Amino acid sequence: MSIELVKSATSADMQAVDQLIRSRLHSDVVLVRQVAEYIVSSGGKRLRPVLVLLSAGALGYQGQHHHELAAVVEFIHTATLLHDDVVDESSLRRGRDTANALFGNAASVLVGDFLYSRAFQMMVSVNDMRVMQVLADATNIIAEGEVLQLMNIGDADLDEAAYLRVIRYKTAKLFEAAARLGALLVKADAATEDAMARFGMHLGTAFQIVDDVLDYTGDAGEIGKNLGDDLAEGKCTLPLIHAMRLGTAEQAEVVRQAITHAQRDNFPAVLAAVQGSGALDAALEAARDEARLALEAIAMLPSNIHSDALRALTGLAVDRTS
Template sequence: MNLGQKPVSAEFVRTLLATEMQAVDGLIRSSLHSTVPLVDQIAEYIISAGGKRLRPQVVLLSALALGYRGNQHRELAAVIEFIHTATLLHDDVVDESELRRGRKTANALFGNAASVLVGDFLYSRAFQMMAACNSMRVMQALADATNVIAEGEVLQLMNIGNTDIDEAGYLKVIRYKTAKLFEAAARLGAILCDAPQETETGLANYGLHLGAAFQIIDDVLDYNGNIDETGKNVGDDLAEGKATLPLIHVMREGTPEQAAVVRAALEQADRSLLPQVLAAVGQSGALDYARGVARGEAALAIRSLESLPDSPFSQALRALPELAIKRTG
């Protein structure tokens, strides 16, 4: 993961994209407007929570790394953020979450019905914006992505409390639910630039592996993260009955006692067993194992960019997977 020069920092990426992201944020806010006050209120509440904006960054960097000149990359960066935000609204309702990014979730504040409907508004607004790009390739990429994401949500729901899910099943869920939008974000840059198929495929693979690495680390942080940095409570996944990679590792490689406590906690979605689960996770080496899998995904992401010309933008793309696996929140 060495860039062949001094490591690129998160600050470098932020500075490189400062003007672009300012424009994207302006588009996000102007495109959110609705004549229905509650839509405005909830959408503004969610967007103003901030977040890493990593997916829009991937759209911008993939286009700029290929020499794009124009404004549509900003429009599509905003579209990607709207789709992501809509999935968060729906996720929080399904998971009955009460905290995200250190604040009350929209469903906790405004109710489930309003959150679901505003999520639908964000999806439809995203499709209005992508239609304005007048590109069937763009429409196809984003329509396919949203469909796969929806399938991923259902897959995850089917696996709640499932203690028989294996690593392959877990990876399928996160590739559908999380990595697919990263894949679409990276592919959009190539589509905007009419890049060769090899380049488009490479960028799509980059996004897929970056997204997988990002989600695996997210799942690691559910068991050793700090609420001030992650914005959510330790053990939330356990309380929702989600068998993520650290827990799958304990059930597969831990002692019979360790595996049994994890199985019981998942089947009962029982947060009271969290101390025992945390002990099992720590003693079995589950977090180190999961980080190793994330590092493998990050390495595959970087390898997928071999055909890109060297530039500050391609350097930033190569840095994102490493930054993703080193994050603490």
Template sequence: MSHQHLYALIEADMAAVDRVIRERLFSDVVLIRQVAEYIIGAGGKRLRPALLLFTANALGYRGTHHHELAAVVEFIHTATLLHDDVVDESSLRRGNQTANAMFGNSAAVLVGDFLYSRSFQMMVGVNDMRVMRVLADATNVIAEGEVLQLLNVHNADVSVDDYLRVIRYKTAMLFEAACRLGGILGGLDEAGQERLAEFGRHIGTAFQLIDDVLDYSGDEAQTGKSVGDDLAEGKPTLPLIHVMEHGSPEQAARVREAIESGGRESLPDVIAAIRATDALERTRAHAKVEAEAAKSALSVLPPSHFKEALLHLSDFAVARDY
């Protein structure tokens, strides 16, 4: 089942979410509209909102709050992208200029703040303290993850557990929140909500691990990123940690030096070490374990096309090449 076919199940819902996004982006401040519409319109998989829609539909939810909350999730994600690109000094995302490259760092940061604050206005409108708690806690943990990642830049002593903690906080947490919200809207008890949160946590981790793989093997035309961006920024991702733990002393020393210095000068040597130690295959295998754990957590859902779509998305998270 193709990615496009999966999304056809929620086509009407996604169209409704897009309408909410456009309405809620409005501001009397022209620059806010320009920057927000630029980043929202730049594309992307909209995977986090889709997970909320799939889980809510799988539980038979028949309201409209899932549209509003899916838009909230997308706004929070977009705000993190705006801030990420400023911190990382990125100039390219999904093959397009980043908002900070187009409009400047100050505008990108401040519009990110606008999206965060608009998200909280929207979640208050749902008038459910459980929803507010999930999103408030998730936003706080994501911010902690951003700081943890910043502390790890150029740090070649980051362990696998340290790195997985960053992924859990920075990336997987919003997946987790989106799925938990679907459970809340669908009427699951707390145990059921936790199972859906586990699904989100595992699929979010798998998704990020494959991003790590693609940073050293992806087609730049498809990923919209340059190969070796993480290395250039001094980020010790799982393939690099694997080389340092399992490669020869020379390979480990080369990768350590590359992380500590940043830049692209060592990229050919680092890629050679990654290939020689099967680091990408081992990282993909780790992602597959996460995806299988995600699928197991879906036992809480009754049979439906929406549940099947979530199972297929777990496989897509690992098999994708963009």
């Protein structure tokens, strides 16, 4: 029922957003069109544009700018995916070959740049300096998060606070911006704007923690990426942090060595350590805590189809298998 509620609250608006995305992907350069169309049409949950639409609707927005901003947010997200896959040397995303695997790293990076710049062109059309500030700041912080994550590669001593800092920069910041945009469109007061931003931040944090859990529980076909990718890249995610904290000395050492040496070959032993130490339950509890904080942030919203869908979205972000 939750997913049906979200779909019914956004289906008409998402059709408009999808049409806008298609039209704004146009470029006279054939390779730009090919790569951009490939990545945008590859599926995905479209959570970030949905969050723009629901936030605006929950606050009673009447207009069309939420379509433009939903597309902007999706373009920014898509650009980060293109760049991420190059940095991570990923070959699979959403169950398909990554753009860099098909078109090469250079094309992926440059088309990512095209999408960023197209997003900023679209922002201008809304003619709201505060909107531009929020999205420009978010884009900058996302880039900082990417660099932070790169600096943390192979660091088995990373603690939970440092991990949370990375995902709040890298992932949750765009969720935060998407939710804040709804408040900006209705010229809401500062308290409401802050509440919507906190909702988005906690929702995005919960979403990323669950993503990191799925690297050790999911089916590769269902979640659309290779299991153990994070481990192969030497990323110390929350399940691994908890496995080293909660597991036996032997389990902790297995995990530590795998992170330090970016060992996918040892994935079965790491998987056993993560699953046998209680690390997954601890990580999921952290995600649920974030979801609770997200719901608390929007407790003041009146009940309507959009605010009810926001609450449903919070549950969907945590209770999922892909």
